[in-house]
Amino acid sequence: MSGDREVWIFVEQEAGVIAPVSLELLSKGRELADELEGRVVALLLGNEVENLVEQVVHYGADVVLLADHPELELYRTLPYARVLGDLVRERGPYIFLLGATPTGRDLAPRVASAVRAGLTADCTALRIGDYEYRRQVYPDLLYQIRPAFGGNVIATIVNPETHPQMATVREGVMRMGEPDAARRGAVERVPPQFEELDVAVQVLERETRQPTCNLRAASIVVAGGVGVGSREDFALVRELAQALGGEVGASRAAVDAGFVSPEHQVGQTGATVRPRLYVACGISGAVQHRAGMDQSSKIIAINTDPEAPIFQIAHYRIVGDVKEVLPWMIRACRESAN
């Protein structure tokens, strides 16, 4: 049967550079396909991107479907959705995974709607397992696991009756395997067919900037919440991060309050971090925040409210005002450095 047990991975690339999450998904897809005794099919879309095929194979693809076309140069929803939707309809994959990047989260629902597939957003774990529904057992389904309800619960979602089982997967949670230069795979060119509306939206200008922080790779994170008080007082958080040689993190509330830019956000809707040390300054510890940092090796929490939930996962509890405690801490760090 065509498409039986194929695990599809959308390979997101911009200007010839593959997004890390796509490589993570190729590794995860490899694991899933091995368990299902199926194969990994990578979908590579772009303009003159054939040179990326080898890398995609080295990370785990058995087959690369290559759609190379000038209209696919810059990511735009409609032409990309056209290519993916047509391929899904034609070949019926079993599983289809995309990164939960701004692009993946724009594209996946469009495709899922077009092919009427179930889609789960922003998964943090994927597994294969059985599911019983209306007295029928569905074997080997994809368990799509994600935080829900503001991160207060972890939900396991399945699509028992329809394929593909689609999911977007959060960046940084799947382990990226080592590329295997000896792996061989097949390339199949899939020439796109566009309709007029598909190419009607134009990108007039696009700017991207390099991340100014790399939270996921940081071994020390100093994060601030609304308890820090103000945008000005947030400088104390930066200062401590600097003194400790760490990165600056923030709660969603602090980002929403404009204390710091969204790329610093830790939590369900931000980055997931597992540093050696996490210092939570004026963060109450909503579950949505804790979901992104509770695996940290050591957690120091500073909060005026002794009942703040953050204290329940902290290794070191400091009940006090961030504006007092941080300067002491900064001074102690500088002294110990000398």
Next chain:
Amino acid sequence: MAYKCVVLVKQVPDTANVGTRTMKEDGTVDRAALPAIFNPEDLNALEMALQVREQYGGQVTVLTMGPPRATEVLREALYRGAERVILLTDRQFAGSDTLATSYVLQCAVERIGECDLVFCGRQAIDGDTAQVGPQVAEKLGLPQITYAESILTLNRDEIVVRRVFPLGQETVKSPLPCLLTVVGSANQPRPPSARRMLAYKLAAIPSEYPALLQRWPEFKTEEALDRYLVERDARIPVWSAADVDADPDRLGLSGSPTKVSRIDHVVLGGGESRTVPANPEGIAALIRELVQDYVV
């Protein structure tokens, strides 16, 4: 040059403010204790639509799908400036995932008729999926402009929009009609207007009439109250699945390919912890200890 705008909104539990008071003893969230609010980015979507109407003329219709209680966000939309609001409610909608929800919304937008711009918030804070906007766009056959922050130009034929991402931005030009999903940084939603709150004080759906009559016994009968509301354009229309001609097989649980297989409550971990004195000496001792343990 008037634009017909439809805004899709959702009433959500206020998951962003889960604090100690809304946690249960076992460390899980107490959903019932959370207030229901207008999804924050849907307010930004409404504001963007209202600004289009103010600048170019047109109409703003607000649509929500939910239980009868979701009428609360429709009243709020009236207070903030929408001229028409519609509640989509039906037992058959219960259990809808994003695919089934977007199908119902498609049917409802089609029943409203010709429109130029559809606005949604980027995502709702209860699910954080950001899926319904793009799915409605696909079903309506419209281009989608997600992460919209501002409309730079708008005319009969096209719209130019700035989109923002965590690491960049983009300007796109799209033909009309199209669907925008709006981010929180787009604008500062206007507060409810006191004048409109007065005008729509009694705005209600018919199932709320018995409760209203208790508070306003002078109307005596539901018919009298209904006449009063209709004259003031304050009876909020309620559409069922049949009203929007929706295929029952595509609604609710049967129309939803995704099933929730299990839910695990996140329970606060109770690891070893100790309290560090909040004074310069206590902090200095802590840092020394962390240095000795090679943590820092």
